[in-house]
Amino acid sequence: MSPVSLRRWGWIHKWSSLVCTVFMLLLCLTGLPLIYHHEIGHLLGTDVEAPVMPVDTPRGNIDAVIASAKELYPNKIMMYMSQEADEPAIWNVTLGDHPNDEHYKPIAVDARTTKVITEPAFEGGAFMSTMFRLHVDLFAGLYGKLFLGLMGLLLLVAIVSGAVLYSPFMRKLEFGAVRRERSPRLKWLDMHNLLGIVTLVWAFVVGATGMVNTWADVLLKVWQTTEIAEMLKPYEGSPPPTRMASVHEAIHRAESAEPGMKVGFVAFPGTPFTSSHHYGIYMRGDEAFSSRLYKPVLIDAETGQITDRRELPWYLTALLLSQPLHFGDYGGQWMKFFWAMLDIATIVILVTGLYLWLKRGRHAKAAAAAPAHAQAAPEREIPALVRKEAS
Template sequence: MKKTLHLWHRYLGLVVAIPLIIISLTGSILVFKEEVDHWLMPELTVVAGTSGQRLGYDVLRDTVNSALNGYEIGSWEVFDDGQTADRIYVLKHGTNEWFKVYLDQYQGEVRSQPVAVNHYLTDWLLDLHYKFLIGDTGLWFTGVASLILLFMGISGLIIYRQFWKKFFTLRLKVKRIALFSDLHKLVGIWSAPVLLVIGFTGVYWNISEIIHHELEHSQEEQHVITGRLYNHALSLDKMMAEASQQMGGFQATYLLFPYEPELQVTFFGEVADTSFVTSEYSSTVSFDKQSGGRLSNYDIREAPFYLVAVDSFRKLHFGYFVGLPSRIIWCLIGLTPLIFTVTGCYMWLKRRRPKKRLSRITQPI
């Protein structure tokens, strides 16, 4: 059993080495996506404001609509940290194509023209990380890679089930193959818990997206937007005030507008008195797109345990649940598949060569 598991561990690792390296390295960079964007594109992504001085949602919406004639707002990422610009995702009339713009929420200024959602470097890396740049088909590849990563972590712990005995074992004055073997095991032991979390949450998201696309939308055509699908006279500020009153301190972090006929206006956000792994999109309040009347609200504090657990996957996957320390750890762990690939391939090659030499020696002349 152990030998068979070892073979699966070895050969699956060789098969998916390159995809796992791509996913892991891009993931390590994306842990610091905001910082990278601020460094590369300060003219677009960095704003000068003080928390609490945002302009009203109605004013900002009118600003975007005036500046982007021929586009409709589909969704809106909201920031109020005094330094990060809002991100607006719009659809072009006559298409179902999404574009992205940056908005200075303190000065009321649209800072960029609409560009493809993977136009900027970190957005391109996110597409590479999530879909290998090949659209929904890429979900299958990253899903399989995540499953294998999960298997590698579990099988590694089983193979080296007495791992606690070698928690700090790294022999330096030995042959390279022994050194690489120790390094492979040591890095695996230390990184396994985090890799299991990343692998499991990645598998869940991929499977969820695949089910959504293949089953729910397999027979549907995407709606081609030709105009506004909601009553523009509705006040987003009033909706926000009602949402905050309804759920006591609700803070919006994401707005979803009706870009398909069956959708309503929905505010995603966070509430007080939640776990440190509760995401910033954990609670929602929906409003009728024509009358503005409140339809429903979803408070994560009243949700069953399994939904609370699923919500925590976002912070657990990207590692920002305790701020900078956990992000640094997740970033470093993301580099470990490169170590596994180098050490694993080296050991595989070295162990094959003696067998080849022996087979040539024993062949009859």
């Protein structure tokens, strides 16, 4: 690679890294507790657990589940109800004053006894809620998500440019070499490069999936205005339903229509995931990855009959697949531990990158202030190629 190309790639790596480093550091720090959100919720007492019962205890009537939740807030309406893949004994019911209420009330109901268990803390309590919002949108909504998506794009540029620079930089050094006998700056430069190349694939995957996740609101809006709108065309101009069909029967029909799949969540009429005429029942698989992929089944909220069902478009499938890859929460405790260690390694990369940039600035100022004959000796200590890459 020519010196001009090296300088160009070095400039790209330097500025793409500097612009996004502080935000990537924030995302790594907030992402670490999110990897263990279930475990932290359990320690803080905010994680909801169902009472212990025999595994073959039958599921109760879902209409009774809804009735139990509404007893707490009789003037609110149903927005959603869902089940976690690893906790099928609990229905998470969401009530609000209107279908788009941002100040909704979450209620955990036992799926077997149909009795209310508790009103869980939003996102696992104040601490986890703060970590989640900082990680997802910086408390800035859609604009915060899109801004973090831009930072994720710069991270990918920094990773690619760093990989391009790594080969010529290490041409005269053994792989993984850390020159501890040299200056502290060179030692940390070697450590920065070593961790960067070791975590290269992981950092690229997590950065790319994180960037895709920031587009979630936009992709959902595209889906709602295209495929969902097409599914709802027969109901254009129709008055809202005057009576509501049994949710229990609607879910039973959806399960019969999609054998081998389970209910992920139910969107009630008027909410963004359905229409004012339908229950939107979103089915999912029962394996690690398939449990993240949903298939919508629209059921007429008045008659209880299925009106349409189809696969999600490719861009929503990509979005849903990106979420477990991003958080590493689909492969058990060892996967979480692996993700946490790589997250910590990335924090070290970011911190050492900032350190090297700050030290370089101080070194440049000191070199500019020193007499010309005093600058010659240090130059001879570092081979020309390394000197270019280190800068």
